[in-house]
Amino acid sequence: MLRATTPRGRCLEGLRDARVATIRELAARTGLSRPTVEALIGDFEAEGLVDTDVTPAPPSSGGGRPARRYRFRAERHHVVGLDLSDVRQRVAIANLAGDIVHTDLDGPASPRTGTADLTALRDHVARAFEAARLPLRTLAGLTVAVPGIVGGDGRLSHSPAVREWQDVDMASRLTELFGCPVTVENDLVLAAGAEATLGASQFADTSLYLLTWFHVSARLVIGGRVHVGRHHQAGELLALRVLAGPVRGDEGPWTHVEAADARLAAGGPDGLQLAEELTDRMALAVGGLLAAVDPDLVVLGGRLGRYADLLVPMLRPKVAAQLNLSFEYPIVGHALGELDVSLGGVLRSFDTVGAALLRSPDVSTPAISPRPVPSPERTHA
Known part of the structure; x- marks a missing residue:
């Protein structure tokens, strides 16, 4: 249509x-x-x-x-979603027709200090284009996903990962660095939008995307649009701690995350105990959110989405008990996996530059294929 x-x-x-x-x-x-x-x-x-x-x-x-x-000629231009929200950078590249032609989930370390060399971001994207056999000159738009609160002007009003980026116009700096329009956006906003457009919640009128490590953060999607609130802080429940550890930009928090991740991955009694502890603490924050917005569906994202089969059966009854409900809310793991943030970045890049690239303001965003497909450039290289 x-x-x-x-x-x-x-x-x-x-x-x-x-x-x-x-x-x-x-x-x-x-x-x-x-x-x-x-x-x-x-x-x-x-x-x-x-x-x-x-x-x-x-x-x-x-x-x-x-x-x-x-x-x-879908290969004439490409847009990129670059995810800096986790320990390692992740990237997804799409052509003008919406085909995801390359992804990399194991890039270099994400910046965690203000002294980090931003050219490393450009180098990572350049290597991704080289791996996909794409000329870097076709890069036409980029969205960078960061943890923290990104205001309507694109500045980070709260930057837990890199404190020196706070109140800095990172979009302008990165636009100059990459030589194309760059948008900076909160990682949850992008992930929630991707799941609502391409993933687990695409058929729900209202959905809640959850991310949990040290605290519960969430984004509400209504009618396909992510609700960020007046101050772009909707869903940031920073005061409701879940995992012990500092919320800082140094090695401290990631050391805790990696240890918790390893325990869950290993399973056994220790992994089950951690899962019980996490869901006990999550239930309070999640229950409060559900009581306020009453969504059709809840999506568990981020790294914990890997363990949805373990965590969801524990979380559902605990949330119901917290709210004294006679039913359990539908809670599922994210469908797009660890690509959800970078795919959200691809969608945002199309929103930002797609119409300009085609010189037509009413052209819609193409249908995105969530998984990489062979590109003409590879076939004829």
């Missing part, structure tokens, strides 16, 4: 979603006349957005020469 209303937007969406089409097929798909489609295709070719498809076409039903087919 095409969402654009202008002839240019409809023609672009129609060819982008079909990938390859004839003039007649595009006219039928868009409801535009053939002369209008022909004129627009000429414009798109001049702009480098479209070329002639060289793959063999099926024979014409009339026995004549097959109609010329046009291909949307």
